[in-house]
Amino acid sequence: MSALRNTFMHGLKSVQFKQARNFRVGWTCSGAVRLKGRSFLTLKDFNPDEIKHILKVSADLKHRIKHDGQYLPLLRGKSIAMIFEKRSTRTRMSTETGFALLGGHPCFLTPQDIHLGVNESTKDTARVLSSLTDIVLARVYSHSTLEQLDKEASVPIINGLSDLYHPIQILADLLTLQEHYGSLKGLTLSWIGDGNNVLHSFMMSLPKLGVNLRIATPEGYEPDPNVTQEALRLSKQFATELHLFSEPMEAAQGSNVLVTDTWISMGQEEEKKKRLKDFHGYQITMQTGSVAAPDWTFLHCLPRKSEEVDDEVFYSPRSLVFPEAENRKWTIMGLLVCILTDYSPPISQLKL
Structure with missing residues (x-):
């Protein structure tokens, strides 16, 4: 019986060792x-x-x-x-x-x-x-x-x-939306906020995946002109829509996904008072969502401030911010x- 047990354990260890060595159970x-x-x-x-x-x-x-x-x-x-x-x-x-x-x-x-x-x-x-x-x-x-x-x-x-x-953030956002909606193609995403690095990365990726993009930024906070020019070219190439607005409610019209980000990034602390004034009216609320598509969801790359999105939206079932945060891990691992x-x-x- 002891010999049989030893033979079994040796075989089990051999299998485990082979599994550890041959961990690439995928294709090249x-x-x-x-x-x-x-x-x-x-x-x-x-x-x-x-x-x-x-x-x-x-x-x-x-x-x-x-x-x-x-x-x-x-x-x-x-x-x-x-x-x-x-x-x-x-x-x-x-x-x-x-x-x-x-x-x-x-x-x-x-x-x-x-x-x-x-x-x-x-x-x-x-x-x-x-x-x-x-x-x-x-x-x-x-x-x-x-x-x-x-x-x-x-x-x-x-x-x-x-x-x-900020391209690694966008990978997490894309995986989160894919998991939630089952498909990216045909979605419309509305960005309401600063024309920053996160928006630039959306602009360089969404058209390639068949996602329409609607952007609302205050005057003087528009995305980089060179990035905008390239995004317009991509939208034409991949037959998607790209629209720029100054009114948040216009941008949110018919959208599946509402997205914002911090209005005051690291290094911009001295501009806080001016920025809060300039972004007045850009907070995402349920009223913003009232003109969006019936299945609208919300994304934010975090950390979040209440002036950017209120608690009612941020902690609602429509908010995907915490699955989005977790997917930062899986997408950086994938990359x-x-x-x-x-x-x-x-x-x-x-x-x-």
Whole structure:
């Protein structure tokens, strides 16, 4: 009996060992989508199939790890340098916990740890980190810092946020909407607020996925003209609608998704009094939703202030902000897996 038990346990351990070694229970990436080794600075650089592939991998990881309880150390032996010029809850936690969950080692670098471009040049930092890590995520003030890092580094660079774009936030938003509505194509999203980096990333991605975009910003807070010009070109190319307004209720008309963001970003604290005055009337309320589509929902990338959206909307069943926040983790994991491995899900959890 003892010998039989020992034989059984040996066989079980052998199976477990093989499962641990052969954790890539998926297919290698094939076809036109080639993301391995690429940087991720802006969604402008990614076509519809590439964005969809990232979302599919993200949904696959979420399903297999969260719901099926599988262990997938796809990033075992790899490390990421996380440079944070600007503080963050979701970007840090999603990247740090997600990378570790996939078997890798995250290294968090604050301004006190690394004075990027001050104590050491950005060029030198990029070259040093390239020799020590497999990938770098940087959350910075100026988009040009990311471009310089990307130019000098020999490993991929991910934009964790810049003054121009916030692409990893949009991946989470897209996955959240896909999960809620079952499809992205044909949706209309209304942005009501500042013409900022989050909006710019929506403008560089939504037309490619068949989503219409309606934008309301106060005078003087419009999105970047170059981004707007490119978004108009994309809308024409992919046969979607893009409209710009100055009145929130106009922008919300018939929309499926109402979205806003902070009116006062880090570094704009001195403008607070003026900005609050200029954004008067832009708070999203149930009255805003009264002109939207019957199935309207609400998104906010957080942290949220009550002047941007009232409690009635923010904590209502229409609000997807907390699933949206959780999906920051699954989408950054999906993106990292796409950039660092050849993994592709055997069966897509999303029908995009």
